[in-house]
Amino acid sequence: MTTFAPFAKPLYVMLKPIGSRCNLACDYCYYLEKANLYQQQQAHTMSEELLERFTREYIESQTMSQIMFAWHGGETLMRPLSFYKKAIELQKKYARGRQIDNSIQTNGTLLTDEWCRFFKENNFLVGISIDGPQDFHDEYRRDKQGRPSFFRVMKGIQLLKKYGVEYNCMAVVNDYNVDFPLEFYNFFKEIECNFIQFAPIVERLRKNEANLKLATPEENDSDVELAPFSVPAKKWGNFLCAVFDEWVKQDVGKVFVQLFDATLANWVGEQPGVCTMAKICGHAGVMEFNGDVYACDHFVYPEYRLGNIYSTPLASMMYADKQLKFGNDKFDKLPQQCRECDVLFACYGECPKNRFLKDKYGNNGLNYLCEGFKQFYHHVTPYMDFMKGELLAERPPANVMKLMCK
Numbered sequence: 001m002t003t004f005a006p007f008a009k010p011l012y013v014m015l016k017p018i019g020s021r022c023n024l025a026c027d028y029c030y031y032l033e034k035a036n037l038y039q040q041q042q043a044h045t046m047s048e049e050l051l052e053r054f055t056r057e058y059i060e061s062q063t064m065s066q067i068m069f070a071w072h073g074g075e076t077l078m079r080p081l082s083f084y085k086k087a088i089e090l091q092k093k094y095a096r097g098r099q100i101d102n103s104i105q106t107n108g109t110l111l112t113d114e115w116c117r118f119f120k121e122n123n124f125l126v127g128i129s130i131d132g133p134q135d136f137h138d139e140y141r142r143d144k145q146g147r148p149s150f151f152r153v154m155k156g157i158q159l160l161k162k163y164g165v166e167y168n169c170m171a172v173v174n175d176y177n178v179d180f181p182l183e184f185y186n187f188f189k190e191i192e193c194n195f196i197q198f199a200p201i202v203e204r205l206r207k208n209e210a211n212l213k214l215a216t217p218e219e220n221d222s223d224v225e226l227a228p229f230s231v232p233a234k235k236w237g238n239f240l241c242a243v244f245d246e247w248v249k250q251d252v253g254k255v256f257v258q259l260f261d262a263t264l265a266n267w268v269g270e271q272p273g274v275c276t277m278a279k280i281c282g283h284a285g286v287m288e289f290n291g292d293v294y295a296c297d298h299f300v301y302p303e304y305r306l307g308n309i310y311s312t313p314l315a316s317m318m319y320a321d322k323q324l325k326f327g328n329d330k331f332d333k334l335p336q337q338c339r340e341c342d343v344l345f346a347c348y349g350e351c352p353k354n355r356f357l358k359d360k361y362g363n364n365g366l367n368y369l370c371e372g373f374k375q376f377y378h379h380v381t382p383y384m385d386f387m388k389g390e391l392l393a394e395r396p397p398a399n400v401m402k403l404m405c406k
Contacts, residue, residue: 011061011318012284014070014297015054017083019044019289022075024107024149027140028174028201028229031074034300036211038290045079046289048086053309054287055090059098061315066099072286072297077110081118088122103127105170107141108156109149116163126160126167127197128153132184136177140229157191168195175228178235181242189255197258198243200236202354202368203227216301217356217365230368237372241379248383253398263377266346267384268391276351282327285318293317295326298353335363338370343377 020034021044038044059067069091071084084104091100104119105127119126130153131137138148160167169188177184188196204215204224215224231239240259247257262272275281275296286297291309294300304326306317317323334349337359349355350367357366367373387397 010064010068010283011058011315012068012070013054013058013293013314013318014072014284014286015046016072016074016286016288017046017051018074018076018078020074021045021078022073022107023078023109023143024075024141025144026142028172028203028227030203030214030298031300033212033214034288037300037302038288039211041290044289046083048083050289050291050309051083051087052090054291054314055087056094057309057314059091059094059096059100061313061318062098066101067095069100069102071102071104073105075107075110076104077106077115081114084118101125105129106156107149107153109143109152111156111159113159113163116159116165119160119165120163124165126165127170128157128160128167129170129172130154130157131172131174132177132180133187136180136184136187139176140172140174154191157193161192167193168197169193170197170199172199172201173231173236173239174201175231175235178231178239181239182246184239185243185246189251194254195256195258198240200231200369200372201227202230204356212301216299216303217353219356221356233369233371234375235372236369237375237379240372240376244376244380244383248380248400249404250401252387252401253396263346263380264384264387264391264397268388277347279331279348280327281330281352282323283318285323287314295323296353298351299326333365335359335365336361337363337366341374343374343381346377347373 019038020031022029022032025032035044069087102122103125106129108128108130131141134150137150137153141149143149157167171184171188204219205213205227206215206219206224208223243257244260247255247260258274262274262277265272266277272278275284282295285293285295285306286300287293287309293306293309293314295304295306306320306323330352331348338344338349350369350373354368355365357368357370358364359366383400386403387400390397390399
């Protein structure tokens, strides 16, 4: 059995200050329906009293000198700017000499000059959700009235650039845009975004009338069906290979694609920096607006609730046996096909939420995206081997681009 030692990694809890509330209604959103968990509570907003409790406990629970606060939604900017100004005050109050950093994820449509000045002055890293060019983005990312959101997001990006705010882009790859990898990738280069996260969307829908329509990996295949917007596994592999081939020719060291960076990290035996590609997980939880803490942002279901910060200390929940087992299960529950795989070290079964297929031996737990990931890892092997050699020789991995020119 894998051992996940408490305090071996920074404790990391994502904050949901507005719960699942959002001004958009993206078709594939996995979080909007979480409001159904709290139908008896009218105001899905985090109080300043809870904010202070969390800030104090979160800082006191850390074993590292650098602490990251991550703000997520719903749509985070539906809280007033005064809320985040209060958050900064509280961080300074309890920091006790530690370095405090903040990242915030937003759909970008509510950004203003005032917001951007605040982010710049307080060194926020801003994550923008945008799915590529207009047609790709507006296919699924619309507001509650069905209106497209692309131009509002682009206006927000221009404001971030105007004030010199550090930002990156989180782009969902779905059944629609997966067929256009180069158009997708080149769009981000055209808007001068050099830090990109590609997130493949995979969801299953319950056939019954449950409050939560999205299914957990454990649910029986006969009770669920694959959501129509989910990215096909084979096409996901084709997409990654096409983008990588473009990136490795001219963009290594210039454009940073999270999955490519994580792959190289695993190739050289370092921590990949993203939980889905790590051997174990469980050190990154999420806290809802009322203080409920869950095992992971993608596992906000009653059975994965760890407790509430008002009744149980934050560290006690995150280092409890239940959460440690959740983290260790990522490796311990890999099916036989995964354990025999020659590129297991590169993905470790990817995210547990996507592991709902049976492997070739009939065992549960194979990742839905396995075919695509395996195709990608085999495709990039010679390039990763070369970049690994360059790193070990203390030379820049970007030298791989010279190899491509020969």
